[in-house]
Amino acid sequence: MVRVEFLGPIQKEALELEAATLHDVAAALQNDAEVKDWLESCAVAVNDTLVKSLDTVLKSGDKVSLLPPVCGG
Amino acid sequence: MLELYEGPVPVEEILVRWYKEEASSNYGAYIPFIGTIREEDEISGLSFDIYEPILESWFNAWQEKAKVAGAVLKMAHSKGDVPLHTSSYVAAVFSPKRKVALKMINDFVEDFKASAPIWKYDLKDGKRLYARDRSTPISGSGLLGE
Numbered sequence: 001m002v003r004v005e006f007l008g009p010i011q012k013e014a015l016e017l018e019a020a021t022l023h024d025v026a027a028a029l030q031n032d033a034e035v036k037d038w039l040e041s042c043a044v045a046v047n048d049t050l051v052k053s054l055d056t057v058l059k060s061g062d063k064v065s066l067l068p069p070v071c072g073g
Numbered sequence: 074m075l076e077l078y079e080g081p082v083p084v085e086e087i088l089v090r091w092y093k094e095e096a097s098s099n100y101g102a103y104i105p106f107i108g109t110i111r112e113e114d115e116i117s118g119l120s121f122d123i124y125e126p127i128l129e130s131w132f133n134a135w136q137e138k139a140k141v142a143g144a145v146l147k148m149a150h151s152k153g154d155v156p157l158h159t160s161s162y163v164a165a166v167f168s169p170k171r172k173v174a175l176k177m178i179n180d181f182v183e184d185f186k187a188s189a190p191i192w193k194y195d196l197k198d199g200k201r202l203y204a205r206d207r208s209t210p211i212s213g214s215g216l217l218g219e
Binding site: 007008009022025026029030039040041042043044045048049050051052053054065066067068069070071072073 | 108121122123124126127130150161162182185186187188189190191192193194203204205207208209210211212213214215216217218219
């Protein structure tokens with residue numbers, strides 16, 4: 001199982017999913033009405049490192065974080 | 074050095090302390106940037122969420138970049154609510170010469186705006202409203218929507 005966390009303004013509790021790569025996470029979240037609309041604008045981190053490929057391999061215990069658009073300062 | 078504060082950042086204390094910290098480091102230039110909450114659109118203040126693990130790694134990467142240029146970067150930011158006319162952000166570069174510091178503070182603040190995992194909310198009519206229109210997707214966003 002991997003843990004998927006939603007950061008900042010995405011009001012959603014973390015999820016636990018079975019996923020071998022980020023493709024599986026994408027497929028699960030695209031079917032989730034609460035979070036679907038955020039996906040186009042979110043960056044993704046695995047274990048607190050930003051990643052850029054859906055082929056990123058996941059193992060049990062990994063943390064996947066969704067980072068919506070930012071505005072510090 | 075990265076400092077996070079609940080509420081406004083104590084600007085005067087920070088600027089003086091940083092000045093003293095580097096007083097004998099032989100830097101010719103100290104260029105701070107201070108971000109202060111302006112009155113606009115009837116807000117009573119701003120509020121911030123921060124994801125600290127990625128903010129720290131982003132800041133550490135910038136520290137390395139500064140080191141290569143012979144400079145030092147420092148930054149302080151608020152978490153939670155920050156009222157009007159107080160400050161939520163202080164960043165500064167120390168470097169041997171001003172040109173390096175001026176360019177670096179500009180590049181650093183630009184990248185901070187585009188990449189630092191901080192989310193801003195307007196405080197208005199007792200509500201905390203995500204400032205989505207003023208926010209920027211981090212580079213590489215949209216992966217899960219493909």
